[in-house]
Amino acid sequence: MLTVILECRNHEPELTQTLSVLVTGAVEGLVRDVIILDLDRADGVARIADAAGCLYHTQWDIKDIVRNARGSWLLFVEPGARPQPGWVDGISEHILISRMPAHFSPARGYRQPLIKRLLRSTPPLELGLLIAKEEALASAEKAETVNDILKGQKPKRLSAELIPSWVMRAKAR
Incomplete structure (x- = not known):
């Protein structure tokens, strides 16, 4: 089972x-719960979390969030990121055969131009x-934020693709 954690602003x-x-x-039985960490205490985020049945926090200790997650695996994603069809199978397969951290493959139709990929930090x-x-x-014991948990991880690439959140923000401009 999987707990999804999103940090919002x-x-x-x-x-x-x-x-x-x-x-x-959730329908296929992979996602057990979703936790939303709201950095700005926005009313809209609270309403969305409530309507979707998500756990919602405006103040938290990342160690407690990880410890209390119901899933045996955690998926950290940015709001606006959209896993593409086949993501459930890709994650399920990875969980069955590996204990290594992993990340999605970038969706083919939404990659930045080569020069941007080379010049910007991901x-x-x-x-x-x-x-x-x-x-x-283990990572959370030394962490203060979600990004601290990610430091030092060397994730394997999943076959499942994800449209990054920057795509939605770029379309909104």
Whole structure:
């Protein structure tokens, strides 16, 4: 089973897009729960979390969040990121055969031009992070934030693709 963790900062439209894709995982029995960490205490995020049945936090200790997650695996994604069809099978297969952390492959139709990919640093969660709860707990002992858990991870690439959150933000401009 999988717990999905999203950290938000006034990302209501992006959050709804990501949650709508996660429904497939819940229906197929992969996604056990979704935790939303709201950095700005936005009313819109709270309403969306409530309507979707997500756990919602405005203050948290990342160690407690990881410890209390119901899934044996955690998936950290950015609001607005959208796993593509086949993501449930890709994650299920990885969980069955590996204990290593993993991230999605970038969706083929939504890659940045080569020069941009070379010149910019990739945000830690751009392709998400799938990690076993035990490993996340070990990383969380030294962590203050979600990004601290991600430091030092060397994830394997999943066959499943993800449209990064920057695509939705670029379309909104």
